Amino acid sequence: MLVGLPKEIKDNEFRVGLTPASVRELAAHGHQVLVQSGAGAGIGMGDDAYRKAGGEVTPDAAEIFARAEMIVKVKEPQPVECRMLRPGQILFTYLHLAPDPEQAKMIEASGAVAIAYETVTDEAGRLPLLAPMSEVAGRMAVQVGAVSLQKALGGLGVLLAGVPGVPPAKVVVLGGGVVGTNAARIALGMGADVTIFDRSLPRLAQLDDLYGPHLKTCYSTAEAVEEAVFHADLVIGAVLVPGAAAPKLVTRGMLAHMRPGAVLVDVAIDQGGCFETSRPTTHSHPTFVLEGIVHYCVANMPGAVPRTSTFALTQATIPYTLQLADKGWRAALRDNVHLRHGLNVAEGRITYPAVAEALGQALYPVEKVLA
Template sequence: MIIGVPKEIKNNENRVSLTPGGALELIRRGHRVLVQHDAGRNSGLPDEIYEKQGCEILPTIEDVYKNAEMIIKVKEPIEQEYDLIQPNQLVFTYFHFASHEPLTKAMIKSDAICLAYETVKDSKGGLPLLIPMSEVAGRMSIQAGASYLEMPHKGRGILLGGVPGVQPAHVLILGGGVVGTQAAKMAAGLGAKVTILDINLDRLRYLADILPANVTTLYSNEYNIRNLVKSHDLIIGAVLIPGAKAPNLVTRDMLKTMRPGAVLVDVAVDQGGCIETCKPTTHADPTFVIDDIVHYCVANMPGAVPYTSTVALTNATLPFAIQLAEKGWKKACTENAALKEGLNVVNGKVVYKAVANAFDLEYSNVDDVLA
């Protein structure tokens, strides 16, 4: 199979979808890997390293899309890429369709096969291709939050961990999944007082066992959230419903009850966000202020640490990419239930129910397109 690795062109997206080591594994199996010039440079991976592994370096993004059978990306295609995608071309990347109707309709029109990292689901219900970036984003959410609590960034002017004789910051984390757990570990490690909410009691029991004493677990409901936002300095949105838009847990009216200079970090913003007033921002312009509350809503947080993120992502995606290259998408998805869950749009048909429901689109059963 001919595999294309285009350079990411989303604002301040510095990751690349495949490391030279990952490319070598595909080349060893007889596949061709086409890498756009400088695709890996911002991740510390220049063209020369890819060439040494046998990759072909192409000058433009158009060349990569034109010649590849499978495109491996990091982020969803942006508008400039829509017309480059070809019918029957397999695009393997993060799509987050349910929060982006224009992208969904463009991919339907493209007649391509869109296999989304974020909905690939294993037999235990885990999301193996989302986990590594969730781990990065969860940890980064606390770094970002701690920074934006500083007065020069319009925050409350409070040190996350405090000092002897001074109370630490209070951190509220909405969601006890991978993002929330990593955020809690980081915040607790810095000395903050942490409260983590979830609706799964088994998960709360697990978190209570593994997290340190300065972390409190609490059942998530509107009553608790409304009370807690009043007294917390940093609030992390860490809610994910696979393939669907996240619910709004922090509403606009709650902002007026919060401490001026408190910080909201919505890690779920690329899936619609769980904070009503959040909208996607970029690393170039990461924050905005509403009702004296600082909002940090960067949709590609791991892009700020591209080397770590690129290696972590390739570690997770490569086994699936190999299967797709070896067997073709249809056979691979038929034989691997996890990959089948990743199919969202196939040859103009929406085959993931949550995406169809998000925009009232016609839904087609995935088994029918695989038949």
């Protein structure tokens, strides 16, 4: 199979869908890889590294989309890329279609087969291709939140760890999954006063066993979340419903009761955000202030640390990339039910239930696609 690796074009996105090591794996399986020049520059991997691994380098993204049977990316295709997709071509990347009807329409119209990293599962029902970036984003959320609390950036002017005689910042983490657990870990490590919310009592028990009395755990109810948010210095939104739009846990009305200069970091912004007032921002302009509250809503947070993120992502994705290349998408999806869960769009129709529901479209069952 001819696999295409275009350079990412989203604002300040420096990750890349395949490393030279990934290209070498594909080449060892007899596949060709067409790499756009400069695709790996953001992670310190030049064109020569890809050539040495067996890739063919071209300066033209249009050539990659025109020739490749499968496109491997990191972020969702931008409109100019959607227009280059073609019928039957495999697109393997993060998609996050539920809050993005325009992208969904363009991919449907292209006739491409879109397989989303974020809905591929494993034997335990986890999301193995989302987890690496969730780990990065969770750890980064505290880092960017701590910086955003600085007065010069609109924040309250609070040091996360405090100092002797001055209490640490109060950090509230909404969601005890991969993002939330990693955020709590870093916040605790920096000396903050941390409370984490979740609706799973077994998960809260696991977190209590893991971190002991240093981490406050709380069952998520509207009243409990509201009370904690009102007194928080930093709130991290880490709620995930696989493939679906994120629930809104912090409403616009709650902002007036928060501390002026408090910070909201919405890690769920890719799925529409879990704060009602969130809107996507970029690394170029990461924050905005609304009703005195600083919002950090960068939709590709791990892109700020592309080298770490790329290696974490590609070592998780390469087994699935190889399956798709070795067998073709129909056979690969028939043979691997977990990869099958990644199918979001095929034959111009939505095939993932949560996406179809969020977009108000009819669901085209995967079984029909594979028949």
